[in-house]
Amino acid sequence: MSARISPLPRPMAWPVSSDIKTSLLCWGGFMVLLSCYCALFQIVVERTPADLGGSFSHVFKNWGVWLLTTPVLFAALRKYSTKWHDRAVEFVAFVAIVVFLSTAVPVAVDLLTNARDAASSLMIFLPRYVAAVGIVYLVWHAFLRDRRSSIETVETPPPPMIEATPDEPVVHEAVAPEPPATLLVSKGAHQCLIQISRIECVSAAGNYVEIIERGQRYLMRATLKQLEDELPAGEFIRIHRSHLVRRDEIDLIKSQPSGNGTVQLRGGHVLPMSKKHKQALQRFRHAD
Known part of the structure; x- marks a missing residue:
């Protein structure tokens, strides 16, 4: 007697882990590629030995904050994705606050290291970070929004079989699950x-x-x-x-x-x- 296999939804897992992994994968890959480009620029254009560590440190100072900012934006997109019609202003205000706080990080680093003044840093990083919001939305839309929940199969007992007399055929009565x-x-x-x-x-x-x-x-x-x-x-x-x-x-x-x-x-x-x-x-x- 065989068992019946029924598809049931996999127990739900909180999405924060998936958001963080996606952020680390995308921004980590971006920063590694940009660091390699900077090192190549030093060799080809400046004709100096490549400083891969220094290049990565510079790139991380400019973009490292997005490793934390991106999961926050993913969570906001998930929350407001079905409520654009009545919460658009609230969502835009939230994104503006996130971009402002993210921009404040490299600006503060520049001030502490005397790299440039606050106005110059703000003019450099603010347009980049506004554009980064668009990139984050595209990543969320392509990889996280429409992902279907996984399905697993569980084994359920077979329906009971009614005993029949020798003159009657065997009848299987399926019992609908509650x-x-x-x-x-x-x-x-x-x-x-x-x-x-x-x-x-x-x-x-x-x-x-x-x-x-x-x-x-x-x-x-x-x-x-x-x-x-x-x-x-x-x-x-x-x-x-x-x-x-x-x-x-x-x-x-x-x-x-x-x-x-x-x-x-x-x-x-x-x-x-x-x-x-x-x-x-x-x-x-x-x-x-």
Whole structure:
């Protein structure tokens, strides 16, 4: 008797580790290549012995701060990626603060080493760091945003077999698995179990989904479609390609002339509603 193999989502891991590895790989490679270029410049143009260590020290002084800045920007992009419509100003202000603090590091180093005055350093590094933000976004968009969660297989016991009399054929009755009552999610650097019955809404967030349960926010590594398939049928409804809500939590629906709108939940959260999914919501109302 063989066992049935069912695909299940891999337990979720906090994304900080992946962000740091990507930052180290990209910026580390960039600084090594730039150091080699500086050493080659010394040999070919200046006709002096190559100082690879000095070249790397100079490059690291100019760009080393981005090893720490980049994971912070990755986290911000993941947080705001599904909320551009109402949090764009907040995101731009956050990025501006990060760029300003990053620029302050090489400027302070130049002042301490008497390399150049603050105004000159600011004019040199600020345009470079603004351009670096664009590079960080491209790296996040290409390698981190659309990465699918891994799938692993687990062995489950076979369905029970009903004993048959000698005159009757053997009949196998499949037993439908009960939907899970809890989900394993991340809160900060820790993992915990939450009750599905207490979930208010679920939103897509890059490679993860953001779950709101009684006002608390959690992350789970899965696509919105994968989690939708795991949730009890009929209790949740999709109101937007990036948002699922519990039907019982809907407090107010506001429509716009374009056909789109917003859905306000009992907990106070307001989520966008697309015209396409509004029609599905109307069908559920009629079914009630």
